[in-house]
Amino acid sequence: GIQVEQSPPDLILQEGANSTLRCNFSDSVNNLQWFHQNPWGQLINLFYIPSGTKQNGRLSATTVATERYSLLYISSSQTTDSGVYFCAPSKGGADGLTFGKGTHLIIQP
Amino acid sequence: GAVVSQHPSRVICKSGTSVKIECRSLDFQATTMFWYRQFPKKSLMLMATSNEGSKATYEQGVEKDKFLINHASLTLSTLTVTSAHPEDSSFYICSARRDRDNEQFFGPGTRLTVL
Numbered sequence: 547g548i549q550v551e552q553s554p555p556d557l558i559l560q561e562g563a564n565s566t567l568r569c570n571f572s573d574s575v576n577n578l579q580w581f582h583q584n585p586w587g588q589l590i591n592l593f594y595i596p597s598g599t600k601q602n603g604r605l606s607a608t609t610v611a612t613e614r615y616s617l618l619y620i621s622s623s624q625t626t627d628s629g630v631y632f633c634a635p636s637k638g639g640a641d642g643l644t645f646g647k648g649t650h651l652i653i654q655p
Numbered sequence: 656g657a658v659v660s661q662h663p664s665r666v667i668c669k670s671g672t673s674v675k676i677e678c679r680s681l682d683f684q685a686t687t688m689f690w691y692r693q694f695p696k697k698s699l700m701l702m703a704t705s706n707e708g709s710k711a712t713y714e715q716g717v718e719k720d721k722f723l724i725n726h727a728s729l730t731l732s733t734l735t736v737t738s739a740h741p742e743d744s745s746f747y748i749c750s751a752r753r754d755r756d757n758e759q760f761f762g763p764g765t766r767l768t769v770l
Contacts, residue, residue, distance in 0.1 A: 577757055587693075587746055589761040591657075632698070640757060642689045642701040642714075643750075 548573045552633055552646035559623055560654055567618040567649045569633030578609050578635040579643065580618050585629065623653045656682050659751050661762030668739055669770055676734045676765045678749030685751035688732040690724065693746040705732040739769040
C-alpha cells in the first residue's frame, strides 16, 4: 500500500505565525485530502487536492503529484487552528484513504 | 452540504455483547462508505470498504465475522461489532464517498468502550 510521511510531527507556534506542513507519499495517487481533527475527534475537510493548488481563506494547499508530495500552508495562525492535521491519499479515486501519522499543531496566544 | 452522521457517539457495553453503529450521508448519495478505526493519539486505519448492495471488502487483518458491515441503501451503512471484547475498545469513524467527485466526508465517530 501507499506509505505516507508527514512532517513535522509536532509544531508549536505563536498566534499570528505562518506554517507549512508537508506530506510525502510513496506511489501515484488519484485522490488526496487534507483534514483537521478537532479535540472531539471530528475530521474536518480542508482540501480535496489530487493535484494543483487551492486556497480557502488563510489556508492553501499544493500537490505536486509527479514528485509525490503535498503541502498545506496556514497563514496568520489562530488558537482555533490547534489540533492534528492529516494528509490522506488514495491510489484510486474510489479507494479508502491511507492516513499519515499527522502533524500536531499547537497555537499559543 | 456534505454532512455525515454517525450514531451512537458513545457506547459502553459488557464483554460478549454486540454493538451496532450507523453511518448516514444526509445530503448526498454514497455508493461507497468506509469504516476506520483510531487508537488514542494514533492515525486512522482503514478497516473495510462498504458498497451499496454488495458484500463489504475487508483490509488485511480485519476479521469479517467480528466486524459485520451492511450497506442497505445509498445513504446508510452499519457496522456491527459482534461479541465485543475489551481489545475492541476504540474510536470508530465512518466516511462516505460522494459519488459525483470521490471526495470523502467523515462522521463524528463512535467511541466504544467494552468492559
